[in-house]
Amino acid sequence: MKKLLFVFATILFVACGNKVASPEPVEEDNLSINLPEYTRLSTEVPNISSNGYISPGQNLVYNIEIEHPLPKDSLELLQDFFIQKGKADYAGINKIIVRAYLKGTPIQGTPYASMNLIGEKKDIFINDDALKIEALMENPSADKPQEIVDPIIGSYYCSRTHDTYVFNSNKTGFFLIQGGGPSEFTWKRSGSNVIITYEAFGNQKLSFDTKSKTITEISESFGTLVFKKQ
Secondary structure (H helix, E strand, C coil), X not given: CHHHHHHHHHHHHHHHHCCXXXXXXXXXXXXXXXXXXXXXXXXXXXXXXXXXXXXXXXXEEEEEEECCCCCHHHHHHHHHHHHHHHHHHCCCCCEEEEEEEECCCHHHCCCCEEEEEECCEEEEEECHHHHHHHHHCCCCCCCCCCCCCCCCCEEEEECCCXXXXXXXXXXXXXXXXXXXXXEEEEEEEECCEEEEEECCCEEEEEEEECCCCEEEEEECCCEEEEEEEC
């Protein structure tokens, strides 16, 4: 009997000695390994008082970039992940927003999807304007031979009005008011003079400065507006 007890005690000791230690906290990259691919662009954190209190109206916003449009179930996976992360990082937060931008379009300020948590209610909103912007943006191919292009080609942003002009190499482009859909146009340039033509609104004259890489617009409502190349 004593021998059996000794053997049992020896087995128990060995088993306890080989006990696996508790795992350490997992980093975000490891947590998101099974999620759709994304790139975190920025985080807008809520204001926190000196005693650590977060008021109910404070937002926690994650801005991310995705390669292409995703189905709703994939967006829900991203939403749940960032809700879990946000609640872990900011105890007491009850308003978490995830803005998903299509690759190449975050400067336009129009997210493809907005995934919101307010209190205990979750919503996902798809913005069709973001798909239009993606279709209108010029995507250069790596296989395409490099050509001499007009220096005006690119995106121009006005920090005063938060509007954007985009000029493509095929003489098309679009104007985007923040929060609105794109207005398409064709364009031609002669020196610093640029004429853009909207199908519905007709012609508009802009000035292009090759040195400062800016577009200048004379607006009846706002006066002189300067758009800087991004």
